[in-house]
Amino acid sequence: MNRKTALKRIVLLTTGLVAAAGGVKLYQAYKKPGLVNLDDYQKLIDELADVIIPRTNTPGAKDVGVGDFIINMVKDCCSRQNQNSFIQGLGDLEAYVKDKYNRTFVACTIDEKIAVMKYFQNKSKNNNGTIAKASRKVLGDPFFWILKKYTLIGYCTSLNGATMALQYDYVPGKYIGSIAIKNEQKGWATR
């Protein structure tokens, strides 16, 4: 029945055993996550998301309130491993910023924020080998991936993201199979 499901993009299927997962890592991944603390991180999450999708001539992630959505998703829709990975990642990031710049992320300059995000983006790389994939399945996705994924979804499905950065048609009323692309054509927010 669900035609959409069948047409969905290919999901990476992971097989094979995990060799790399040591005991401590496993504990970190599967322990009961401290989800109540997430709300305290809202301002930080908003700032992080805003570096991923900044304000330009259209609103940024912070403008559309992506933080609320990210917290909802991590609390209610993430695997336990990803919840732990995300919370651990927030702590790691704060510690890294403190160590490197001796202030909070929120207080950093935009260049410093970008440098921090680059660091965490790089940390999330080298994750496409067979062992890395299998390890991800057991230990969870890297912090940066989770942050970026929910920033993306939260932004593009928000009122101002969908209608200002993208184009959204509530009731199209018609289907036209062929139109010419305009200059600075925006993509459709939904399909």
Added chain:
Amino acid sequence: MGNPTQTIKNKENFPLEYDAIVIGSGISGGWAAKELCELGLKTLLLERGRNVEHVKDYPTANLNPWELTYRNNNTNEDSEVNPIQSRAYNEGNKHFFVNDQENPYTQVTPFHWIRGYQMGGRSLTWGRQCYRLSDLDFEANLKDGVAVDWPIRYENIAPWYDYVEEFIGVSGQAEGLPHLPDGKFLPVMEMNDLELFFKEKVKNEFAGRCVTMGRSANLSRGWKGRGACQYRNLCSRGCPFGGYFSSNSSTIPAAIATGNLTIRPFSVVKEIKFNKETQKATGVQVIDANNPDEVFEFSAKIIFLNASTIASAAILLNSANDYNPDGLGNSSGQLGHNLMDHHFRVGAQAQYDGLKDKYYVGRRPNNIYIPRFRNLNEATKRADYIRGFAYQGGAFRQNWEDIGTGLDDFGESFKQKITEPGPWSMVISAWGETLPYYDNKVSLSRSKKDKWGLPIVEVKFNFKDNERVMRKDMQSSAVEMLEKSGMTKVSAFDYDNVGGDCVHEMGTARMGADPKTSVLNKFNQMHDVKNIFITDGSCMTSSGCQNPSLTYMALTARACHYAFNQLKKGNL
């Protein structure tokens, strides 16, 4: 959402006798109610779930993406509480699926039983694709020596396909293919530029293959008092415009308009009562869904059983009596057996580097279709498997959903890339015929009962070699067509496909000429109990590879007119 506590008021005065009872209000039950009412029979429509009124009870139909808490994603609670249904539902339509905890069944082997217990059943959430079977399908079992022969041929059902298509409204393109007969079509929906390109390439590169627009019960213009499709692509939430066919939007209102219909939601059918003197069913015993201690018995001259393939078999198995020890109407021993579902989720996708200056407007709730091209005749005969498959698919420009997480980037350049139209992509995915196997079956648990005290259903189902071998061709042919069309980055897929995933259950009370080997005759009438008719998916003798709902609807209308005439003649 409708009021879940709603129940029948004025219980004492609720009439107990009818000309006809229809069990189930889904796509075939809705048709039975409409036809029987229009023929003048006082008809009781029983639905085990709540009432869902067209438009009024579509709570999510007009919501924007940002008005859904999880933006149409499922939560951890969804997968814990509803591990089966949540495979098929999303945040926007989950209220049209059952709760797995309250509606248990046993998977003897893995089988995903997707259900919608409410007025309209799964006609609210169906895929809306409408394809006729042909004599290639009706003769297949006979020619292959598989199971039993269908007792009908295309000429028997063709006028009834016309009849139902004219009512439901099917947009599509006539192609003149003998194995996929044309219907009474509303104007065809448009293809986009890459689909048109692909259509031309396939026509030139592959003799005998055709790419056509999907034949869909979405209205390309206003029809029979319902509004045209608005191209929102939110069908499964219910359409406030009536832009697609459902029992709720179409057949049930038509039945109500006759003044002959009585609806009783929250009616769980326990069993069909049988009189051994007359050899007929006398009525239906019903448990009030909200109050399992209240049991009613409704009587009627004829009964249409449209509870869906697995549930209809379960009702008959639970209606066993001294005279029918193995289940009502089961002297053949075939009841509950020969369960089928299409196998799918296999195909290929690709990108196309051209047409960068082209885009489209609207969200078309329909796909392209590549009709079956295998085992049509000697020239297309395969040595390695019998029957065939068809593709559904489409082309689109990738958007943020497709490319966002894969980009190794963030910041302004990232934002630019996710907000502009991405590269063109094309997906084609196959729907394959599954053979009827006696050991794929529905039975009743001897020990476990549900909250209404009814034995829970056990399902045993496996795809076998013919499907497995066909699947390889379903994948490699998809790759071949995309490659020969000049696409790039062609990649094949074959997702895990478990029985039931396609939600095309069929075959548990098959039609056949011989009462010794089949449950229903050529008019969907039980061989053993002449006043019971079954016109949901359980009647199917083979599965074809076509989406089957249109065939259920045509067989239902046909059976209703036959039953009415037999009743008039005093034969029932």
